[in-house]
Amino acid sequence: MNATWRTHLANEAATKRLAAGLASACMGLASIRPLMIFLEGDLGAGKTTLVRALVKSRGYRGRVKSPTYTLIESYTLGGTQVHHLDLYRVADAEELAYLGIRELVSEPGLCLVEWPQRGVGLLPAPDLRVLLTYVPGGREADVAAFTPAGCAVLDALGQPTGPD
Ligand SMILES: Nc1ncnc2c1ncn2[C@@H]1O[C@H](COP(=O)(O)OP(=O)(O)O)[C@@H](O)[C@H]1O
Numbered sequence: 001m002n003a004t005w006r007t008h009l010a011n012e013a014a015t016k017r018l019a020a021g022l023a024s025a026c027m028g029l030a031s032i033r034p035l036m037i038f039l040e041g042d043l044g045a046g047k048t049t050l051v052r053a054l055v056k057s058r059g060y061r062g063r064v065k066s067p068t069y070t071l072i073e074s075y076t077l078g079g080t081q082v083h084h085l086d087l088y089r090v091a092d093a094e095e096l097a098y099l100g101i102r103e104l105v106s107e108p109g110l111c112l113v114e115w116p117q118r119g120v121g122l123l124p125a126p127d128l129r130v131l132l133t134y135v136p137g138g139r140e141a142d143v144a145a146f147t148p149a150g151c152a153v154l155d156a157l158g159q160p161t162g163p164d
């Protein structure tokens with residue numbers, strides 16, 4: 001069973017392919033249980049790009065807005081809830097209580113959280129963490145699994161694609 005997975009993302013297209021792979025690996029599980037993914041990495045590393053591509057890869061035709069100001073944007077994709085949170089502007093995790101985060105994370109669905117460290121105390125521990133890092137010639141993606149469900153997603157991701 002994998003616990004970590006790493007790949008080089010040479011360009012935005014590679015980030016989008018990873019997003020589509022992640023969607024395929026996650027959505028079945030997320031339809032029957034809550035699945036929590038923390039997205040980490042500096043500003044501009046590609047966290048929002050990844051979520052946008054994940055949502056679009058499941059057939060969503062509308063605009064996928066960054067939740068920088070709204071904190072959360074939710075989608076129903078093939079009957080499964082997908083929640084995109086960006087906590088960059090959250091000063092106090094208690095602000096999240098008003099968004100109904102506790103209820104939301106206890107129901108089946110996929111939660112993708114940018115800047116999860118701002119939600120410490122309110123967010124449950126993640127099943128997976130995707131860390132995006134600037135490297136010469138693009139980004140590196142490090143995916144780590146912390147629960148059996150997270151490991152199942154990593155296994156479903158298969159072999160890293162490597163440079164392209
Ligand atoms: N693998 C990649 N290599 C180079 N540029 C990328 C890659 N993936 C995404 N980008 C670009 O980097 C930027 C990421 O922005 P964004 O997704 O808003 O970052 P974040 O949400 O992490 O702050 C976008 O301009 C996107 O086109």
Ligand SMILES: [Mg+2]
Nearest residue numbers: 047048086114
């Ligand atoms: Mg972002």
